Amino acid sequence: MSIMQQVRDxxxxxxxxxxxxxxxxxxxxxxxxxxxxxxxRLTKQGEINRLAKGRYYKxxxxxxGKVKPSEKEIIKSxxxxxxxxxxxxxxxxxYNQMGLTTQVPQEVTLMTRRQRRVANVGxxxxxxxxxxTNFKESDIDKLQVLDALRxxxxxxxxxxxxxxxxxxxxIKRIAKRDMDRLxxxxxxxxxxxxxxxxALLEQLGYRQEVDKLRESLNPLTKYKxxxxxxxxxxxxxxxxx
Numbered sequence: 001m002s003i004m005q006q007v008r009d010x011x012x013x014x015x016x017x018x019x020x021x022x023x024x025x026x027x028x029x030x031x032x033x034x035x036x037x038x039x040x041r042l043t044k045q046g047e048i049n050r051l052a053k054g055r056y057y058k059x060x061x062x063x064x065g066k067v068k069p070s071e072k073e074i075i076k077s078x079x080x081x082x083x084x085x086x087x088x089x090x091x092x093x094x095y096n097q098m099g100l101t102t103q104v105p106q107e108v109t110l111m112t113r114r115q116r117r118v119a120n121v122g123x124x125x126x127x128x129x130x131x132x133t134n135f136k137e138s139d140i141d142k143l144q145v146l147d148a149l150r151x152x153x154x155x156x157x158x159x160x161x162x163x164x165x166x167x168x169x170x171i172k173r174i175a176k177r178d179m180d181r182l183x184x185x186x187x188x189x190x191x192x193x194x195x196x197x198x199a200l201l202e203q204l205g206y207r208q209e210v211d212k213l214r215e216s217l218n219p220l221t222k223y224k225x226x227x228x229x230x231x232x233x234x235x236x237x238x239x240x241x
Contacts, residue, residue: 003034004041011048013142016060017067019051019077028057052121074106074124085137090129090147095155098148098170100103100163103156111143112157133188142182145170150193151201153223161231164200171200183212192223192240199238 010025018108027035039056042048048056050067055077060067061168078133081088091109107125113135115129135143148155148167155163185196198213223240232240 003031004038007035007038007042008047011042011058016058016203017069017073018057019073020048020056020058021054021070021077021183029147052119068122071108071124074121074126075110078108078110078121078126087128087142087194088140088144090144091127091151092156094144094147095151099116099166100148101156101158111147135185139181139185142174142178142185145174145182146186146189146193146197149196150189152196160227164227164231168200168204171197172204175201175204175206179206179209182218182227183209186213187216191218191221192225195223195238195240196225196227199234199240202234202237203232 006027007025011020011124014020022032022035025035025060039048039050043050043056047058049059049068050056051074057069075089075093079085079089087110089097089108091107092101092103092105093108096104107127109127109129111131112128113129113131115130119126119128129215131143133139133143145167148170152158152163182197186194194213194216198210198217201210201213217239221237221239223238225240227235227240229235235241
Protein backbone atom coordinates (compact mmCIF):
# COMPACT_ATOMS: atom_id res chain seq x y z
CA MET A 1 0.00 0.00 0.00
CA SER A 2 1.36 3.45 -0.93
CA ILE A 3 1.99 6.13 1.70
CA MET A 4 -0.74 8.25 0.12
CA GLN A 5 -3.25 5.43 0.47
CA GLN A 6 -2.23 4.84 4.09
CA VAL A 7 -2.73 8.51 4.82
CA ARG A 8 -6.14 8.59 3.10
CA ASP A 9 -7.30 5.51 5.03
CA UNK A 10 -6.22 7.01 8.38
CA UNK A 11 -7.91 10.32 7.62
CA UNK A 12 -11.09 8.51 6.66
CA UNK A 13 -11.12 6.83 10.09
CA UNK A 14 -10.66 10.14 11.90
CA UNK A 15 -13.55 12.14 13.33
CA UNK A 16 -14.07 15.71 12.08
CA UNK A 17 -11.96 18.04 14.20
CA UNK A 18 -9.69 15.26 15.48
CA UNK A 19 -6.05 16.31 15.50
CA UNK A 20 -3.62 14.11 13.60
CA UNK A 21 0.17 14.22 13.87
CA UNK A 22 2.91 12.26 12.13
CA UNK A 23 2.78 9.71 14.96
CA UNK A 24 -0.82 8.81 14.02
CA UNK A 25 0.24 7.47 10.64
CA UNK A 26 2.75 4.89 11.93
CA UNK A 27 5.29 5.07 9.13
CA UNK A 28 8.97 4.22 9.21
CA UNK A 29 11.59 6.92 9.63
CA UNK A 30 12.63 6.66 5.99
CA UNK A 31 9.01 7.31 4.95
CA UNK A 32 8.59 10.62 6.77
CA UNK A 33 9.43 12.70 3.72
CA UNK A 34 6.79 10.87 1.67
CA UNK A 35 4.31 11.30 4.54
CA UNK A 36 4.95 15.05 4.71
CA UNK A 37 4.46 15.31 0.94
CA UNK A 38 1.18 13.36 1.10
CA UNK A 39 -0.17 15.55 3.91
CA UNK A 40 0.85 18.71 2.06
CA ARG A 41 -0.88 17.51 -1.10
CA LEU A 42 -4.09 16.57 0.73
CA THR A 43 -4.07 19.95 2.47
CA LYS A 44 -3.92 21.73 -0.89
CA GLN A 45 -6.79 19.55 -2.11
CA GLY A 46 -8.88 20.53 0.94
CA GLU A 47 -9.22 17.00 2.31
CA ILE A 48 -7.46 18.04 5.53
CA ASN A 49 -6.57 21.36 7.16
CA ARG A 50 -3.23 22.28 8.70
CA LEU A 51 -3.60 23.66 12.22
CA ALA A 52 0.12 24.09 12.91
CA LYS A 53 3.41 22.52 11.91
CA GLY A 54 2.96 18.74 11.91
CA ARG A 55 -0.68 18.97 13.09
CA TYR A 56 -3.67 18.41 10.79
CA TYR A 57 -7.38 17.74 11.10
CA LYS A 58 -10.26 16.60 8.92
CA UNK A 59 -12.64 19.55 8.39
CA UNK A 60 -16.38 19.34 8.21
CA UNK A 61 -18.78 22.04 7.10
CA UNK A 62 -21.77 22.74 9.36
CA UNK A 63 -24.32 25.53 9.51
CA UNK A 64 -21.99 27.18 12.03
CA GLY A 65 -18.90 26.86 9.82
CA LYS A 66 -16.04 24.38 9.76
CA VAL A 67 -15.59 21.98 12.67
CA LYS A 68 -12.15 22.59 14.14
CA PRO A 69 -10.27 20.81 16.93
CA SER A 70 -11.53 21.70 20.38
CA GLU A 71 -9.18 23.24 22.92
CA LYS A 72 -9.32 19.94 24.83
CA GLU A 73 -8.20 18.09 21.69
CA ILE A 74 -5.36 20.57 21.15
CA ILE A 75 -4.17 20.25 24.75
CA LYS A 76 -4.26 16.45 24.50
CA SER A 77 -2.22 16.54 21.30
CA UNK A 78 0.34 18.99 22.67
CA UNK A 79 0.70 17.03 25.91
CA UNK A 80 1.58 13.73 24.27
CA UNK A 81 4.34 12.51 21.99
CA UNK A 82 4.43 9.02 20.47
CA UNK A 83 1.68 7.94 22.83
CA UNK A 84 3.49 9.13 25.97
CA UNK A 85 2.38 12.03 28.16
CA UNK A 86 4.96 14.82 28.09
CA UNK A 87 3.02 17.61 29.80
CA UNK A 88 -0.19 18.66 31.52
CA UNK A 89 -2.46 21.68 31.75
CA UNK A 90 -1.94 24.20 34.52
CA UNK A 91 -2.67 27.89 35.10
CA UNK A 92 -6.10 29.43 34.72
CA UNK A 93 -7.39 26.51 32.65
CA UNK A 94 -6.59 24.15 35.52
CA TYR A 95 -8.20 26.44 38.11
CA ASN A 96 -11.33 26.54 35.97
CA GLN A 97 -11.43 22.75 35.61
CA MET A 98 -11.04 22.28 39.35
CA GLY A 99 -13.92 24.65 40.04
CA LEU A 100 -11.70 27.25 41.72
CA THR A 101 -12.78 30.03 39.34
CA THR A 102 -15.42 30.62 36.71
CA GLN A 103 -13.07 32.61 34.48
CA VAL A 104 -12.10 31.03 31.17
CA PRO A 105 -8.45 31.34 30.04
CA GLN A 106 -7.46 33.21 26.89
CA GLU A 107 -4.37 31.03 26.57
CA VAL A 108 -3.38 27.48 27.46
CA THR A 109 -0.64 26.88 30.03
CA LEU A 110 1.21 23.58 29.67
CA MET A 111 3.72 22.34 32.22
CA THR A 112 6.47 20.36 30.52
CA ARG A 113 10.08 19.35 31.02
CA ARG A 114 11.14 21.89 28.40
CA GLN A 115 12.27 25.48 28.82
CA ARG A 116 9.74 28.29 28.88
CA ARG A 117 8.40 29.50 25.54
CA VAL A 118 5.20 30.74 23.90
CA ALA A 119 3.74 29.34 20.68
CA ASN A 120 0.57 29.64 18.64
CA VAL A 121 -1.27 26.50 17.56
CA GLY A 122 -3.89 27.72 15.14
CA UNK A 123 -5.61 30.51 17.02
CA UNK A 124 -4.72 29.04 20.40
CA UNK A 125 -1.90 30.71 22.31
CA UNK A 126 0.09 28.14 24.26
CA UNK A 127 2.45 29.07 27.06
CA UNK A 128 4.92 26.30 27.91
CA UNK A 129 6.27 26.45 31.46
CA UNK A 130 9.01 24.21 32.78
CA UNK A 131 7.88 22.03 35.67
CA UNK A 132 9.84 22.40 38.93
CA THR A 133 10.31 18.64 39.03
CA ASN A 134 10.98 15.74 36.68
CA PHE A 135 7.53 14.18 36.67
CA LYS A 136 5.92 10.94 35.53
CA GLU A 137 2.44 10.57 34.05
CA SER A 138 1.19 9.14 37.35
CA ASP A 139 2.30 12.37 39.09
CA ILE A 140 0.04 14.70 37.13
CA ASP A 141 -2.96 14.72 39.50
CA LYS A 142 -0.63 15.53 42.40
CA LEU A 143 1.26 18.19 40.47
CA GLN A 144 -1.97 19.89 39.44
CA VAL A 145 -3.02 20.16 43.09
CA LEU A 146 0.42 21.56 43.96
CA ASP A 147 0.15 24.03 41.07
CA ALA A 148 -3.22 25.18 42.39
CA LEU A 149 -1.75 25.65 45.86
CA ARG A 150 1.18 27.60 44.42
CA UNK A 151 -1.16 29.80 42.39
CA UNK A 152 -3.63 30.37 45.26
CA UNK A 153 -3.24 34.17 45.28
CA UNK A 154 -3.54 34.32 41.48
CA UNK A 155 -6.90 32.56 41.25
CA UNK A 156 -9.31 35.18 39.79
CA UNK A 157 -12.41 36.12 41.78
CA UNK A 158 -11.21 33.80 44.51
CA UNK A 159 -13.61 32.75 47.25
CA UNK A 160 -10.95 31.61 49.71
CA UNK A 161 -13.26 29.43 51.80
CA UNK A 162 -14.64 27.65 48.73
CA UNK A 163 -11.18 27.21 47.22
CA UNK A 164 -9.81 25.69 50.44
CA UNK A 165 -12.73 23.25 50.66
CA UNK A 166 -12.26 22.16 47.05
CA UNK A 167 -8.52 21.73 47.48
CA UNK A 168 -9.08 19.68 50.64
CA UNK A 169 -11.25 17.28 48.64
CA UNK A 170 -8.62 16.88 45.92
CA ILE A 171 -5.83 16.37 48.48
CA LYS A 172 -7.95 13.90 50.43
CA ARG A 173 -8.31 11.65 47.36
CA ILE A 174 -4.61 11.79 46.54
CA ALA A 175 -3.19 11.44 50.06
CA LYS A 176 -5.03 8.23 50.76
CA ARG A 177 -3.21 6.35 48.03
CA ASP A 178 0.08 8.18 47.45
CA MET A 179 1.13 10.33 50.37
CA ASP A 180 4.88 9.68 50.05
CA ARG A 181 4.98 10.76 46.41
CA LEU A 182 2.88 13.86 47.09
CA UNK A 183 5.29 14.97 49.81
CA UNK A 184 8.31 14.20 47.62
CA UNK A 185 6.96 16.32 44.78
CA UNK A 186 5.97 19.13 47.16
CA UNK A 187 9.58 19.57 48.29
CA UNK A 188 10.40 20.86 44.79
CA UNK A 189 7.86 23.70 45.17
CA UNK A 190 8.24 27.07 46.87
CA UNK A 191 7.95 27.40 50.68
CA UNK A 192 4.47 28.99 50.63
CA UNK A 193 3.12 26.00 48.70
CA UNK A 194 4.71 23.58 51.14
CA UNK A 195 3.29 25.49 54.10
CA UNK A 196 -0.23 25.54 52.68
CA UNK A 197 -0.07 21.84 51.79
CA UNK A 198 1.20 21.05 55.28
CA ALA A 199 -1.65 22.96 56.92
CA LEU A 200 -4.26 21.24 54.77
CA LEU A 201 -2.80 17.76 55.29
CA GLU A 202 -2.67 18.40 59.03
CA GLN A 203 -6.37 19.25 58.94
CA LEU A 204 -6.97 15.91 57.24
CA GLY A 205 -5.22 14.09 60.09
CA TYR A 206 -1.73 13.58 58.62
CA ARG A 207 0.04 15.07 61.63
CA GLN A 208 3.20 12.96 61.60
CA GLU A 209 3.52 12.77 57.81
CA VAL A 210 3.79 16.56 57.45
CA ASP A 211 6.95 16.78 59.56
CA LYS A 212 9.01 16.65 56.35
CA LEU A 213 7.27 19.76 55.10
CA ARG A 214 7.60 21.60 58.40
CA GLU A 215 11.32 20.81 58.59
CA SER A 216 11.82 22.23 55.11
CA LEU A 217 10.49 25.66 56.11
CA ASN A 218 12.27 28.64 57.64
CA PRO A 219 10.58 29.19 61.05
CA LEU A 220 11.10 32.96 60.72
CA THR A 221 9.27 33.32 57.39
CA LYS A 222 5.63 34.40 57.13
CA TYR A 223 3.47 33.47 54.14
CA LYS A 224 1.02 36.20 53.18
CA UNK A 225 -1.76 34.26 51.47
CA UNK A 226 -4.71 36.21 52.85
CA UNK A 227 -6.26 33.17 54.54
CA UNK A 228 -7.85 33.86 57.91
CA UNK A 229 -8.13 31.45 60.83
CA UNK A 230 -11.86 31.10 60.23
CA UNK A 231 -10.99 29.39 56.93
CA UNK A 232 -7.72 27.74 57.97
CA UNK A 233 -7.75 27.30 61.77
CA UNK A 234 -4.18 25.96 61.93
CA UNK A 235 -2.80 28.49 59.44
CA UNK A 236 -0.82 30.40 62.06
CA UNK A 237 0.92 27.18 63.12
CA UNK A 238 2.33 27.16 59.57
CA UNK A 239 3.05 30.92 59.57
CA UNK A 240 0.27 31.53 57.03
CA UNK A 241 -1.35 34.95 57.39
